[in-house]
Amino acid sequence: MTTKTDFVPALRFAWATSLYDVVIQLFMRENSLRRKTVDVVRQTRPDRILEAGCGTGSLTVALSEALPDIEIVGLDIDPNILKMAGAKSKGKENVTLLQGNLLHMKAVAGLATGKFDTVVSSLVFHHLTTDQKLEAMANIVTVMTSDAKLILVDWGPPVGVIQCIGFWLVRLLDGFSVTRANRDGTVPSLLAQAGFEIEEVKPLHQTGLGTVWLYQGRRRPITAKI
Numbered sequence: 001m002t003t004k005t006d007f008v009p010a011l012r013f014a015w016a017t018s019l020y021d022v023v024i025q026l027f028m029r030e031n032s033l034r035r036k037t038v039d040v041v042r043q044t045r046p047d048r049i050l051e052a053g054c055g056t057g058s059l060t061v062a063l064s065e066a067l068p069d070i071e072i073v074g075l076d077i078d079p080n081i082l083k084m085a086g087a088k089s090k091g092k093e094n095v096t097l098l099q100g101n102l103l104h105m106k107a108v109a110g111l112a113t114g115k116f117d118t119v120v121s122s123l124v125f126h127h128l129t130t131d132q133k134l135e136a137m138a139n140i141v142t143v144m145t146s147d148a149k150l151i152l153v154d155w156g157p158p159v160g161v162i163q164c165i166g167f168w169l170v171r172l173l174d175g176f177s178v179t180r181a182n183r184d185g186t187v188p189s190l191l192a193q194a195g196f197e198i199e200e201v202k203p204l205h206q207t208g209l210g211t212v213w214l215y216q217g218r219r220r221p222i223t224a225k226i
Ligand SMILES: C[S@@+](CC[C@H](N)C(=O)[O-])C[C@H]1O[C@@H](n2cnc3c(N)ncnc32)[C@H](O)[C@@H]1O
Pocket: 007, 008, 009, 010, 011, 024, 052, 053, 054, 055, 056, 057, 058, 059, 075, 076, 077, 078, 081, 100, 101, 102, 103, 121, 122, 123, 124, 127
């Protein structure tokens, strides 16, 4: 059973989850962020997408509408936020929502090994400590097809003075230790350690709260042992 200490809710406090969509729209230029993320995902020509930490389902629905023939599985640890995602994605036949922890993915029925050729995760990894980030990345590898792509869209080193100040506020809310690797720019080296070849790392989206980066990696092909 999920207890309140298992994860950091989307806006740090469980009572604030219902405000998440409004906050993201007001402070993150959400439509533009979703559009850019969908474009990156579309370029991978996916067959089956896992959205890791789907939250209220805004990206899930955007992906479902942009790629109506592609199966999309949204995974999130928080049963309350999944209810919001369920309401938002109602009637989207290519969407399945699952409750589960990125740190214990083997326990999630429906995430069979080697199923997804694209995994996307938006604004999730800054909720995890550095060790947890590595663990979640390694777990994601286990549900990927060979050569699959991982697209992480998350905070990175702030580009600009306003973004430095804004990101300090985000860190105050979400926690300084979980956001350290994002601020320091060490997410790519964690991806490499977890088994990804880095394909692209760049600032994707400027907001008043900081800079959202794109970290894209390809699962390192499994080489036969001699
Ligand atoms: C800031 S929200 C982002 C939601 C959505 N991806 C978006 O772009 O708006 C972070 C989400 O990650 C989820 N999350 C945090 N830790 C998790 C974990 N260990 N396993 C699965 N989901 C997790 C939270 O429940 C929350 O829904």
